[in-house]
Amino acid sequence: DVKVTQSSRYLVKRTGEKVFLECVQDMDHENMFWYRQDPGLGLRLIYFSYDVKMKEKGDIPEGYSVSREKKERFSLILESASTNQTSMYLCASSPTGMGNTGELFFGEGSRLTVL
């Protein structure tokens, strides 16, 4: 069974803290993504990665960075958390190559609260 695992389901952090959100997939997918989800705004793409050590900015990269040192792992980093980064964060992966339709496979999400 395919699986995308986000290490923390719920986190509470203080303003100014550095926050790491970890995501691991076991499907050998090349592509990995970080979205944030807010009520009324849907899913917005923060960053994505097509390969190890590669990263691309999405629609809302400000205040975030990412790291992909291994194919199966994609980390989202909040260098100095702020209250407006309180949100649900969703990690996803997808394959490339023949038959790729762009379908995403999602983790269960990490709900971050910044106080």
Next chain:
Amino acid sequence: AQSVTQPDIHITVSEGASLELRCNYSYGATPYLFWYVQSPGQGLQLLLKYFSGDTLVQGIKGFEAEFKRSQSSFNLRKPSVHWSDAAEYFCAVGSGYSTLTFGKGTMLLVSP
């Protein structure tokens, strides 16, 4: 630029009644279209997808969707809604060569 519009933020349907959730898209080439469902506190699960062939596609949990190129639509339907279908539904457009763009979602409420 690609975009997705889900005109209905909330929809309430009686249990056993039929359901149609609307989705309109804008895409410069032949689109791949997706419907995902999200239960409270969970990630997104794929319901169905369209990328070629028959314009009426069947998905899991008894859902289906019809691709209408002339209307740029990909509406989701179910003939008889169950209480467990209460969730948020997202339509998305993309391809194997672009990232997916999601609509803002439609929250489905099911009344007894």
